[in-house]
Amino acid sequence: MIEPPAPQRTRLVPLAETHAPPLQSLCEACREFYRETTGVPPGPSEIENLLADVPPHGDRRQKRLWVIFHQAILIGIADCTFGHPEQGDFWIGLLLLHPDWRGQGLGSDIVRALMDYARRNDAPRIGIGVKADYRAAQVFWRGLGFAPVTQQRMDLPGFGPTLFDVMMLPLG
Ligand SMILES: CC(C)(COP(=O)(O)OP(=O)(O)OC[C@H]1O[C@@H](n2cnc3c(N)ncnc32)[C@H](O)[C@@H]1OP(=O)(O)O)[C@@H](O)C(=O)NCCC(=O)NCCS
Numbered sequence: 001m002i003e004p005p006a007p008q009r010t011r012l013v014p015l016a017e018t019h020a021p022p023l024q025s026l027c028e029a030c031r032e033f034y035r036e037t038t039g040v041p042p043g044p045s046e047i048e049n050l051l052a053d054v055p056p057h058g059d060r061r062q063k064r065l066w067v068i069f070h071q072a073i074l075i076g077i078a079d080c081t082f083g084h085p086e087q088g089d090f091w092i093g094l095l096l097l098h099p100d101w102r103g104q105g106l107g108s109d110i111v112r113a114l115m116d117y118a119r120r121n122d123a124p125r126i127g128i129g130v131k132a133d134y135r136a137a138q139v140f141w142r143g144l145g146f147a148p149v150t151q152q153r154m155d156l157p158g159f160g161p162t163l164f165d166v167m168m169l170p171l172g
Helices: 017-029 031-038 046-052 106-120 135-143
Strands: 011-014 063-070 073-082 090-097 125-131 147-156 160-170
Touching: 017 031, 017 046, 017 073, 073 106, 090 106, 106 125, 106 135, 125 135, 125 147, 135 160
Parallel strands: 090 125
Antiparallel strands: 011 063, 063 073, 073 090, 125 160, 147 160
16 A cells, blocks of 8 residues: 655644544635635635545546644645546645644645655656746745646636646656
8 A cells, every 4th residue: 555645744644524623723714825716715614625526537536635734733734636637647636734834844845745645656747726826826836846837717706717827747
């Protein structure tokens, strides 16, 4: 069995029902992120949305949903899948850290562990969709070596049609 991603400073654990209350608090603390990227605040049951969210290619078995712990505190979520945008690619649908835990290198450490996990699963590339005008996220992903390969227009609840960069990093 391939071991789950193992960042140096946090722990990734498969999402379980018992995580619902702290996960909901996390999403509410990330209200600004939801406003910025969807135009609407987080819903009343984000765990249901995360579980219901099907990968773009529709194969739920390829989905990997982890909560992120720092010691005993749930500080984030990573929603990923294999098979998007191309077969075999590893796609990060969402990586979200509590505002109190940002800017300390934890996010880069987690992405490096996701890169390693994708590589161990023979993925040729790792990717993420970043809202074209979301500067902080653009800086973060570009800093890790991700580069835009194409643009996609998505219909967002609060914004209508919105431009996203599909950013990919080849895994040598
Ligand atoms: C994006 C996110 C996962 C990054 O994790 P993080 O732990 O805050 O990032 P790091 O501390 O590892 O930062 C690494 C680099 O990214 C850049 N960066 C991170 N946040 C930034 C910000 N708000 N503005 C500008 N640059 C930023 C910096 O270049 C930083 O390097 P430095 O520490 O040498 O300055 C986290 O900030 C987060 O959850 N943000 C809200 C959700 C989000 O935007 N998710 C991505 C959706 S596309």
